[in-house]
Structures are given as structure tokens and as C-alpha cells.
Amino acid sequence: MTRVTLGLEEISVEAGGRALVRALSLTVGAGEVVGLVGPNGSGKSTALRCVYRALRPTGGTVWLDGRDLAGMSPRESARGVAALSQESGTELDFTVEELVALGRTPHLWGNQSLNERERALCAEAMRRLDVSHLADRGVLTLSGGERQRVLAARALVQEAGLLVLDEPTNHLDIRHQVALLGLLRDPGLTVLVVLHDLNLAAAVCDRIAVLEAGALVAVGTPREVLTEELVAGVFGVEATVVPHPLTGDPQLLYTLNSSAAPAESTVEAARGTPESRGSRP
Numbered sequence: 001m002t003r004v005t006l007g008l009e010e011i012s013v014e015a016g017g018r019a020l021v022r023a024l025s026l027t028v029g030a031g032e033v034v035g036l037v038g039p040n041g042s043g044k045s046t047a048l049r050c051v052y053r054a055l056r057p058t059g060g061t062v063w064l065d066g067r068d069l070a071g072m073s074p075r076e077s078a079r080g081v082a083a084l085s086q087e088s089g090t091e092l093d094f095t096v097e098e099l100v101a102l103g104r105t106p107h108l109w110g111n112q113s114l115n116e117r118e119r120a121l122c123a124e125a126m127r128r129l130d131v132s133h134l135a136d137r138g139v140l141t142l143s144g145g146e147r148q149r150v151l152a153a154r155a156l157v158q159e160a161g162l163l164v165l166d167e168p169t170n171h172l173d174i175r176h177q178v179a180l181l182g183l184l185r186d187p188g189l190t191v192l193v194v195l196h197d198l199n200l201a202a203a204v205c206d207r208i209a210v211l212e213a214g215a216l217v218a219v220g221t222p223r224e225v226l227t228e229e230l231v232a233g234v235f236g237v238e239a240t241v242v243p244h245p246l247t248g249d250p251q252l253l254y255t256l257n258s259s260a261a262p263a264e265s266t267v268e269a270a271r272g273t274p275e276s277r278g279s280r281p
């Protein structure tokens with residue numbers, strides 16, 4: 001597995017006469033973990049879909065190690081990019097073991113079966129995601145969190161250098177959230193991950209990019225980006241930022257009665273310039 005560099009250059013997506021993503025430019029360096037955060041509907045999943053080719057952007061280019069993703073064959077891009085997405089289907093009644101093995105599809109030809117190394121790879125991914133005990137179960141019988149861990153195992157065995165994940169902690173209990181995010185720190189992986197939990201994002205990401213209404217409004221280290229001003233301006237929530245006592249990562253403490261969305265003008269005023277809230281992409 002060779003880790004890769006991802007470049008989004010001026011990516012735009014329009015649908016139904018609306019701009020869902022606006023000229024998004026962002027680079028994820030080899031081995032880097034970059035988090036994409038933002039309010040509901042801000043365009044995070046749409047941007048990610050352009051990277052795993054579920055969606056063709058209206059404008060702009062996705063670069064994978066300097067190559068235009070749109071010019072690659074599906075097999076080639078599937079060897080480079082693995083996705084754990086909201087639409088990762090489990091509607092077919094495979095067993096867990098079979099579904100995980102499907103992650104190897106981009107590496108196989110015709111009816112070729114897995115070799116010994118690949119079978120060991122699948123077993124190891126299932127062990128790391130704590131689903132080995134479910135190997136013979138039908139995926140349709142799994143709980144939400146079990147299914148999410150199986151899909152993560154499938155993405156890992158794809159051995160792509162770039163892993164993109166859309167809210168991977170969905171349905172997971174806190175132990176499995178911490179375990180899964182820990183796997184993203186694998187030095188062999190380049191990662192772009194959509195997360196709603198800003199504290200987990202601060203813990204796992206080298207840099208965080210913030211989307212608001214389809215536009216990138218801040219990018220930088222968690223410490224640069226996750227300020228009380230940004231959280232108020234973009235999410236409309238009052239939060240106190242404190243350093244994690246062990247790691248120094250910024251951690252947000254929320255005030256529950258302060259979640260009313262601010263008026264648009266407040267958002268705009270708090271937004272400032274991208275430079276004032278982290279470096280430009």
C-alpha cells in the first residue's frame with residue numbers, strides 16, 4: 001500500500017440550481033489526516049462523494065498523486081481510494097466474511113479467489129474492527145454499529161492509500177469510536193474524514209477544514225481552527241475551549257441553553273476572513 005496525496009482544486013457541485021459546493025480547494029498530504037467539519041447541509045458529504053467518484057463535480061479537478069481522478073479507470077481509482085460512506089450498501093444478504101472480502105474486488109480478476117495473504121488481511125481487519133465473532137452472520141441481521149464496523153473492515157482490506165470516511169463514528173459506542181479513529185493514524189494511510197464530533201476531530205486530525213454553505217471558511221490545525229469564535233459563527237453554539245489535560249488538543253465544552261442559531265448577519269460577522277481563522281487552503 002502506497003500512501004497518496006489528495007488535491008481538491010476548485011471543486012464545485014451544483015444541483016437543482018443551487019451551489020452545494022463552491023470552489024473548494026484543499027490538499028491532504030501523504031500520511032496526513034484531515035477532518036472536514038461543518039453544519040448539517042454544508043456540503044461535506046457532497047464534497048467527499050466527488051473524491052470516491054459517486055458524484056462528478058460540476059467544476060474543478062480531484063487530483064490523486066498528481067493524476068486527474070476523472071481520467072482513471074474505476075479499477076485504478078478503487079485501488080487508490082477506499083470509502084466508508086453513508087451509502088456503503090449492505091442491502092444484499094452476504095455474510096460478514098463475504099462482505100469484508102469484497103473489499104479486495106479491485107485487486108482481483110474474474111472469478112479469482114483470495115490468496116492466503118488476502119485471507120489473512122481480511123481476518124486481521126475483522127479482528128481490528130472487533131467483528132471476527134460475527135464472521136458467519138448475515139449482514140442484514142447486524143446492528144447499526146456492527147454493520148458500520150464491518151464496512152470499515154471492508155474499506156481497510158481494499159489497501160488503498162487514501163481512505164475517505166463520512167461520519168464513520170455513526171452508530172458506534174465510545175469504545176469503538178476511539179478504536180476506529182485510532183486506526184486512521186496508520187502512517188501508511190492518507191485520510192479525509194467527515195466528523196460531527198469536534199472533540200474527536202481535534203484528537204485525530206492533523207488539520208481541520210470547515211465548510212459553511214458549501215464554501216471553505218477555515219483550514220488549519222485543530223488549535224488554529226477550533227476557536228470559540230468559529231464555533232459560535234459557523235455552528236451557532238456557545239462553547240468554551242479548553243486544552244486537553246494530557247494532549248493539549250483543544251476540547252469544546254458546550255453550554256446547553258445556547259444552541260439557538262444566530263441570525264445570518266451574526267454568522268457573517270463572526271465568519272471574518274479565512275486567514276483570521278486558520279490558514280488559507
Ligand SMILES: Nc1ncnc2c1ncn2[C@@H]1O[C@H](COP(=O)(O)OP(=O)(O)OP(=O)(O)O)[C@@H](O)[C@H]1O
Binds near residue numbers: 015044046
Ligand atoms: N442531488 C441533490 N439535489 C439537490 N440538493 C442536494 C442534492 N444532494 C444534496 N443536496 C443538498 O445539498 C446540501 C449539502 O448536502 P450534504 O449531504 O453534502 O451536506 P452535509 O454537510 O454532508 O450534511 P450533514 O451534516 O447533514 O450530513 C444539502 O442542503 C442537501 O439537501
